[in-house]
Amino acid sequence: MGKGVEIFGGLFVFTFCVLLIPQMLSFAIGYKAVNELTSTMVEVIEVHEGLTEQARQQIEQLKTRYPEVTVETQRTTLDQRAVYQVTGRLHVRIDLI
Numbered sequence: 001m002g003k004g005v006e007i008f009g010g011l012f013v014f015t016f017c018v019l020l021i022p023q024m025l026s027f028a029i030g031y032k033a034v035n036e037l038t039s040t041m042v043e044v045i046e047v048h049e050g051l052t053e054q055a056r057q058q059i060e061q062l063k064t065r066y067p068e069v070t071v072e073t074q075r076t077t078l079d080q081r082a083v084y085q086v087t088g089r090l091h092v093r094i095d096l097i
Contacts, residue, residue, distance in 0.1 A: 045073075
């Protein structure tokens with residue numbers, strides 16, 4: 001019985017260290033890419049005071065740097081002001097075994 005528990009514990013530690021931790025690190029790196037891209041897009045929109053043609057060109061250049069991130073911008077008007085919502089999505093697949 002004790003040997004079975006020891007083998008199961010070793011298998012669990014092996015699976016956790018070799019399979020799960022690297023994938024969680026890749027998720028963290030992907031999250032960093034989403035955060036950098038969306039915050040830079042917001043800064044570009046603020047500097048250009050809206051989503052102008054020049055801002056769109058800069059945003060397209062930024063998107064080529066991060067091909068794994070899907071970004072959407074949505075414009076709404078509130079009290080004669082344009083409000084932009086920037087949403088970034090990362091498609092990460094985590095294989096457990």
